[in-house]
Amino acid sequence: MKRKIPNELLSLLKKWLSNCWTCVKWNAVFSRFLKIDKIRQGSVLSPQLFAIYLDDVASCLTICQRHYIVLYADDILIIASSLTELQRLVNMCEIELCSLDMLINAKKSVCMRVDPICNIVYSSIAVGNQNLP
Numbered sequence: 001m002k003r004k005i006p007n008e009l010l011s012l013l014k015k016w017l018s019n020c021w022t023c024v025k026w027n028a029v030f031s032r033f034l035k036i037d038k039i040r041q042g043s044v045l046s047p048q049l050f051a052i053y054l055d056d057v058a059s060c061l062t063i064c065q066r067h068y069i070v071l072y073a074d075d076i077l078i079i080a081s082s083l084t085e086l087q088r089l090v091n092m093c094e095i096e097l098c099s100l101d102m103l104i105n106a107k108k109s110v111c112m113r114v115d116p117i118c119n120i121v122y123s124s125i126a127v128g129n130q131n132l133p
Contacts, residue, residue, distance in 0.1 A: 003052065050074065060096045087125050094127065106130035
């Protein structure tokens with residue numbers, strides 16, 4: 001609603017998404033039907049709806065000319081000019097995701113440093129209490 005989407009469209013989406021059922025077909029046999037209470041992964045609308053849901057993550061970060069955030073579906077790419085700034089942006093992202101009842105999965109996240117002097121030992125970027133590889 002804060003994005004000024006017409007109420008009629010919101011009602012249509014709510015009704016459509018709250019009345020979804022699925023089943024599995026194996027050869028000519030169908031499983032029993034199951035009600036879907038979440039947006040289906042792989043749905044045509046899933047990336048767009050999730051991007052709207054995550055839009056607050058991008059808007060909460062103070063991005064300057066040398067910092068970037070890219071959101072697509074459930075992937076977040078943060079580019080920063082320094083490790084300190086990257087850690088600050090990751091922390092802010094964590095806080096905002098927590099308010100959306102989401103967490104960053106440190107086991108599926110990585111940090112990459114692009115630097116001409118890449119053999120210098122540096123402190124790791126942490127998500128929660130786990131350092132990223």
